[in-house]
Amino acid sequence: MKLVFATHNDHKLKEVRQLLPDSIELLSLHDIGCFDEIPETGATLEENAKIKADFVTQTYGFNCFSDDTGLLIDALDGRPGVFSARYAGEGKNTQDNMIKVLKELEGKTDRNAHFKTVIHLNWNGEPYVFEGIVEGEITHTQYGEGGFGYDPIFKPLGYERTFGELPSETKNVISHRGKAVQKLVTFLKNLPS
Numbered sequence: 001m002k003l004v005f006a007t008h009n010d011h012k013l014k015e016v017r018q019l020l021p022d023s024i025e026l027l028s029l030h031d032i033g034c035f036d037e038i039p040e041t042g043a044t045l046e047e048n049a050k051i052k053a054d055f056v057t058q059t060y061g062f063n064c065f066s067d068d069t070g071l072l073i074d075a076l077d078g079r080p081g082v083f084s085a086r087y088a089g090e091g092k093n094t095q096d097n098m099i100k101v102l103k104e105l106e107g108k109t110d111r112n113a114h115f116k117t118v119i120h121l122n123w124n125g126e127p128y129v130f131e132g133i134v135e136g137e138i139t140h141t142q143y144g145e146g147g148f149g150y151d152p153i154f155k156p157l158g159y160e161r162t163f164g165e166l167p168s169e170t171k172n173v174i175s176h177r178g179k180a181v182q183k184l185v186t187f188l189k190n191l192p193s
Contacts, residue, residue: 001025001188004032006052006066011148012177019172019181024188032060045070045082046129049120057122065121065184069177071150073113073138076104084150098142098153111137115154115176119184128187132179147171 004027007013013028020026029035038055042048045068052066070081080087080101088096105111112135119130135157142152144164152164156174163171172178 002027002062003188004029004056004060004062004064006038006056006064008037009148012067015168015172015177016181018168019178020185021189024185027062029056032056032062034060040068040082042068043082045116045118046120048082049118049129050127053120053122053127063121063123065119067117067119067177067180069115069117069149071101071113071115071154073101073105073111075108075110075112076101079104094149098150101138101150102141102153105138111139113138113154115150117176117180119180121184121187123191130180130183130187132176132181132183134174134176134179 001023002025005013005016006029008029013026017026034056038052040048040051042051048068049066052068053064056062056064056066068082070084072078072081080097084097085092088100114133114135117132121128121130136155139153139155139162142164143162144152146165146168147163152162155162159166163175
């Protein structure tokens with residue numbers, strides 16, 4: 001079964017490939033010859049995920065899914081949220097994004113936050129949506145070299161280490177993306193052959 005993941009992010013692609021069963025051949029945008037940067041013009045994570053999946057399905061004719069993920073910090077009124085990837089500017093520099101978040105949280109005692117991933121799947125002409133959330137807190141400094149994005153400053157609830165420090169096997173099970181992808185995988189496994 002072939003399925004396109006509408007992303008240019010190699011980290012996301014690798015993470016999702018580790019979660020999918022071997023029966024699903026996951027293709028990237030590069031694999032189908034799509035080198036366009038699909039504009040994320042939605043006001044919500046749900047809208048952005050739908051925009052990207054619809055673009056691939058309508059342009060290339062593939063069953064496709066896309067995700068959009070945001071880090072929502074309570075003390076920042078839900079920011080960076082839908083702007084997480086480009087919070088410090090259009091360059092999408094993760095280091096700059098983390099520095100900006102840590103600076104905005106200076107002096108704040110409420111460090112509660114959550115990651116949210118929304119997956120939009122177009123499957124044989126029908127849309128499906130899957131969501132994953134992980135609660136946690138923002139640390140005061142960066143810890144760990146693993147993961148990507150805000151992982152070195154996000155400590156999931158119930159753990160003493162950040163996503164940047166946890167082994168990928170652990171992160172893939174408890175993370176927002178892991179939870180959303182597991183719902184997607186369950187759906188795909190239960191499709192009639």
